[in-house]
Amino acid sequence: MSGADLYAEANNAFFDDDYDEALDLFTQAIQVEPKNPDFLLKRCVVYQKLKKYQEASTDAATALKVLEETQGTRTLLARAHLQNGITLHHLKHYAQAQQHFEASESMNPKEKTLATWLRKNAEKIPKVEPAPPAPVVAPLQPTTPSQARVRHEWFQNDTFVTVEVFMKNIKADTVSLDFFDDSLSLSIKMPTGADYSLELDPLAHEIIPKESSYKILSTKLEIKLKKKQAGILWGALEGEDDQGGAMAISSTSGPSTARQPKDWNKLVKDIDQDQEKAQGDEALNGLFQQIYKNADEDTKRAMMKSYVESNGTCLSTNWKEVGSAPVETKPPEGMVAKKLTGV
Structure with a gap:
């Protein structure tokens, strides 16, 4: 099985509270993809559930090392610091745990359960603690981060x-x-x-x-x-x-107090229903309907978005061109654009 398949089955076992099965499946997934930080962090959580905190600490430290070397996202880095902090807290290394909690907070203040762990750990800081053993981290081969922008x-x-x-x-x-x-x-x-x-x-x-x-x-x-x-x-x-x-579609033409994303799929469905009832339209409207009826989903969305946002001055069938930004109103020379109503 692929790492992704093993990971999916391990998640199902975890949600069913079958932690022993989840641990075995996550371990198999890590054997397939030993440098996958998601796999390591998920197994870390399973070890915590089983109260195997030293093993959890090793997984958390390894995942953090992977993310730092591959320039991982701030969200994943925040999660890795949080899991390092939790395992060190359970091992009673409160000062080191606090450093990881604060690092997690600086990267993602809204990280789930972070506020609770910061408070719990801060209460333990005055206590004397033994120096933590250095976690065992497997050597990693350097990887080249992708420059592609998705x-x-x-x-x-x-x-x-x-x-x-x-x-x-x-x-x-x-x-x-x-x-x-x-x-x-x-x-x-x-x-x-x-x-x-x-x-x-x-x-x-x-x-x-x-x-x-x-x-x-x-x-x-x-x-x-x-x-x-x-x-x-x-x-x-x-x-x-x-x-x-x-959810509702406004029938007024005045400015909206809050800009909400339009549901283009719903507009497409409404137009499809209107086409079945329309009779006696002019030739130009008939041509529009014919193009729309035979178009794929992206083309329909492009036509609706460009026509509505440009107030009827632009009709595009290319979703790549109009999908990422508002379409400007460009009336013919000598004419004044008026905002469409009822859309």
Whole structure:
């Protein structure tokens, strides 16, 4: 089995509280990919559950060394420092634990459980502690970090939040994706040998991990997150969301008090339904409908987004051109643009 398959089975065992099975599967995954920091950090947590804190400390230190040498993301580095701090706390090395907790806080102040561990550990600092033994860290071969820049976007409907990671020719066995109640962790092994990592932690709202999924397309990885609360409009993808509310489409033409991401999938569905009822449209509108009807999903989204955001002055079928930024209004010379209403 591949490392990703073993990792997925190990996660299932962990969620079922079968820690012995999870430990065995994570160990097999690490044998396949000994320099994968996600695998090491997950096994570290299993060792903590089994109260094997010295083994947990070794995994946490090894994962941190991997991330420092490969220039890992700040989110993963924060998590590695947190796990180092937790294991050192259990080993009663409170001063060293405090250093790791503070390093984690500087990289990601919102790291889950960090505030609790900072408080618990600070209460122990005055106590005398023995010097910690040096953790055993396996020698690592240097790796070259990827210089590629990978873009991701997101949109939503009543039921799902969809995250698109734009990367061509992704192989299924290079993808490792874990869903949690309020976060997701994605890792993709790139052709250069480096890893692409996307950590959304915490998500703006909770999801249902077992009903979330992903699929690999020719130019991207599409991730569908099942909303725990259907019908709630996410005002942000991650972090605190002060604008979450019931999803609705405004019928007013005045300026919005809060800029919300448009649900292009819902607009596509509405247009499809309208096409079935439309009769007697002018020739130009008929041509528009014919192009739209025979288009793929990305083309439909591009047409809707460009037409709406440009107030009817631009119609594009290229999602790559219009998907990443607002489309400007460009009326013909001598004419004045007016904002479309009812969209």
